[in-house]
Amino acid sequence: MARILITSAIPYINGIKHLGNLVGSQLPADLYARYCRARGHEVMFICATDEHGTPAELAAAKVGKPVEAYCAEMHEVQKEIAAGFRLSFDHFGRSSSARNHRLTQHFAGALADNGLIEEVSEKQVFSITDNRFLPDRYIEGTCPNCGYTRARGDQCEECTKQLDPTDLINPRSAISGSTDLEVRQTKHLYLRQRALRGKLEAWIDSKTDWPILTTSIAKKWLNDGDGLQDRGITRDLHWGVPVKRGEADWPGMEGKVFYVWFDAPIEYIAATAEWADAHGLPDAAWQRWWRTDLGADDVRYVQFMGKDNVPFHTLSFPATIMGSGEPWKLVDYIKSFNYLNYDGGQFSTSQGRGVFMDQALSILPADYWRWWLLSHAPESSDSEFTWENFQASVNKDLADVLGNLVSRVTKFARAKFGETVPAGGSFGPREQALIDDLTSGLRAYEACMQAMEVRKAAAELRALWVAGNEYLQNAAPWTVVKTDPEHAQAMVRLALNLIRVYAVISQPFIPDAAASMMAAMGSDDWAWPDDLAASLAALPPGHAFSVPEVLFAKITDESRADWQQRFSGIRA
C-alpha cells in the first residue's frame, strides 16, 4: 500500500467554472484519486478555492458585498457543485484560511532568511478616486499604436500590441472610469528565482517520465529570452495575505499583501492542515503528507492542472519550496492537460460561451459528463466538445454498451430464474475464455490508470464492457435455456457477477451508476478484482439481486438540439 498525495489546480473564486476547467484538473485528479483508493492505497486528495486578488475584489464590489462575504458564499457554491460532480476531495479548502496566511508568511520569512527575497522600488499607477493602485490590465485608454479607445494597460486587444500603462493616451481606471490617476513610487518583494535557476533546471531534467507538455513549458520558461526571471510576490491590495516575515512585521511593507500566485500553491499545504483541523487531528496528521522529515518521505505527490498553470507549478512553487531550505515535499509527477474547446471556438468565462458546471448538472447526471470529458480528455492536444459527439458517445458507450448489458442480464435472469443468483451448472471453456480475456484487459486498464493515461483507460474500460456483450451474444443463454437450463444458469450466474465487477472497476469514471449497479446486485463488496475468477464468484448461488432502473437514459435529438441552441450564446 502506497501513500499518494493528489492536488488539483485550485479554481479561482470568481464565478462558476466551465467544463474545460473541470476536465483540465479537478476531474482527472478525482479519477486518479478514486482509482488509487480502490486499489487500497492511502490517498490525500486536496483542492481549494483561490480567493485573493483584484478580480475577487471587483466581483464582490459588483454585487455590493464585502469581499470576505462574497468569497465565503462563492466557496460554498463551488463546493456544492464539486460535490454534484462527485469530486471526492478529502478537503476543499480556502486560500484565505488562517492556515494559509500563517504558512504563506512563514515561507516568505524563510526565503528572506536565505537571501532569496529582494526589495524592489518601482513605479505604479495609482487611482486617487479608487484609492488604490491599479494593476496594468485595469487601466484603460487610447492605444498609441492603433487608436483603439479601450486598450488595456498590458495590451491592446485591437492591435495586440503589448503596452506599458504609461503608454496609454488619456488613461483611466477600468474600475471607476476615473482619470484622476498618478504614478507613484511603491516597494515590492521579489522572489529571486534566477538564483534558483540551476537547481530548478537540474530538478526538471531529472523528471524524464513527465508529460512532454509539462517539461516543454517548464524548459521554455527556464531558457526563453533572458531565462527565468525574478518574480514580484507582493501587491498593493487589501484582499490577500498581509506581508509579514514569518510572524514578524516587514518594515516598509505595511498595508501590502502577497501576490495571489505566491499564496495559492501554498494553499495545497495549508488545505491539508485545514483538513486536519476540521477532523480534530494534530499537526502531525498533515505533516506526514508534506514534511519529508516527519513521515512524508514515502509519499508520492501528483499534481493535476491545465497547461496555463504549468509554469507556476514547475518553477515558482518549487522555487518557494526549495528556497525555504526546509524539508517540504516536492511534487513527483505533474499531469497537465491542454484545452477543451467548445463547438468550434473556445470556452469563455467572460463571454459565457460553453457549458458551465452548474448548467451541466442541471440538464444531465454527473456520470454523463464525467464519462464524456474523461474519455475525451485533452491529453495530447486540444480537444473539442460538440453536442453531436457528446450525444453519440454517451448514448453508445453508456446507454447501449454498459446500461443495456445490465438491463439484458438482469431482466433475463429474473424472467427465467427469479431474483436470486441461479445455482445450476458449471463454467465451460467459453466462460474460461471470457475470464482470461477480461483478466488481460483488466491488467491493461490498470496500467493505463496507474500511468494516468486517461483516454486510453476509458477505452480499455469500454472494451471490458464490450467483452461482456460479446460473451453473452456467443453464449446465448436465451437459446441454451431451452435445451440445457443448468448450463444457462451458470452463464447467468457469471453475467450477474460480472455486473458487480463492472461496478467496481467503473466506479472511478461513473461513481453514481456504479453505486446503482452494486446496489442492484445486493452487494457492498467493492474489493478490486485482483483475482478475477474469484471476484466473479463473489455473488454466490441464492444471493438476491434486483433489476435496476434504466442506468442511462439516452439523449434524444430534440434535447441535443435544444441544448446546442441554448448554450451557443451568452450565458443568461
Added chain:
RNA sequence: GGCUAGGUAGCUCAGCUGGUUAGAGCACGUGACUCAUAAUCACGGGGUCGGGGGUUCGAGUCCCCCCCUCGCCA
C-alpha cells in the same frame, strides 16, 4: 516575429527507440440474434499518414524547406 505542441479513414483519436498488406471507436453497408434502453454480435467498404525534397535496402516514424491550426512569449 521567436518558441512549444499538433496536422493520420466522414468524425474523435492510437501508432515506443524507422521494418511484413497503416490501427481503434463512432458513423456507413451487409449478415446473425431476439435476452435487452430498435439494444447486441460478426463481417465489410473507406486513408497517396498537411505539401515538397533528402538519408536509408526500407519512413507516418529520422533530417531540411514550406503551408495550416492551437497556445505561450515578445
